Amino acid sequence: MKGSWKRGGRSFLFLLFLFILWEVLVRITQTPMWLLPAPSDVFKEAMIGFDNFYGHLLSTIYLAMLGLFIGCSIGLIISIILYRLPKVNEVLYPLLILSQNIPTIVLAPLLIIWFGFGILPKLIIISLVCFFPIVIASMDGFRQTAPELKHYMQMVGARRNQIFWKLEFPHALPSLFSGLKIAATYSVMGTVISEWLGAKSGIGVYMTLAQSSFRIDRVFVAIFFIMLLSLLLFGLIRFIEKMVVKGRKEAV
Template identity: 50%
Template structure:
């Protein structure tokens, strides 16, 4: 609670400094609008950007689910078939060094302007932290417990389901927190490719019209979505891990 109050005071202080500098230096609103102007746009332009909120939320959620499924599958396969690590893991690392904004137009050419290329973009951005975190959780399993279960006659499947998977839960949620925040960014990038609605489309329209305050409104909503996803994952982690420990 105290940390939240301190952080709130810090943010308010930054906004006050921003507001003061814009007014004192007479900064052009087309270059950098004041926080008060952004706040007014946030309220009064709501009917203008409201139709773009729901499509982005839907895209983020669907993309995040796809990323979670793909990320967990990759980690499980690499854990159960260790020989694939030498071949698949380097490819996963390479995939994170390819700028998504570069291959995004190719995805549109290959798959069109529908939902699929957008989901591919989000998955490419978000699956890696899930896979890496989960693999780290598998590898952090107590070796003495593994030996004990082997002595008790546990097979590979029982070892995975009874020991490695439960042990990796804290690591998995750490990866989910990172992926959840990345998912919003991935959705915005995918909407830049070609979309009729969404915050990414709204940002492009605002930029072309030199409505910089509306661009910042979109940024505020992006931050809100990312924080909401993080909070939901944090609450889910507390519930699951508490139940797991019990």
């Protein structure tokens, strides 16, 4: 725990140094705000314009959390099906890989044409971004279960379902949480991309309006909050992981 705080402190100091360097360079070169604002200008805009930004922030948080939940749930279900049914795995696994080679920026307009400008196409985009890390991480976790433990359970008469739910699934939890942390960081960016292509509110909408009016300080406000949301979601998943995995180890 002490080591984690120490590493976090070093990262914070380095980040602070980068902001100070950025501030100094902008002031020395007298770079105009519409080209590159100083961190102090970005912070000032975040404080002054937060009332206007607040609604967009809530909209993005809601959409990201909902899309993350749906995408991770679908990913976990798919991973279980593929692991438990090898023949289905042979057919669907290549298709899952191909689905990740379709650029989101190309797929999003088609989803809007097919499903309109409601919440459904946005959730599909976020789910497509989030489910694949869950599938890969979960299946790797299932496969890495110690063979001698599986053999022991078979010797004592455990059925296939019992082996999976009592041994393989708990053993895969660390890998599952690794996938969840990746998906959590992707979910925010997937949400912003979906908002770019048609939404009434959200950080993506706020960023688009800021770009069109050359308010680069507001663009950086949006970027910083995207990074902050990604870090917070990552930290939340990591906290849950420590509680669940620690509790499982203590129970064992």
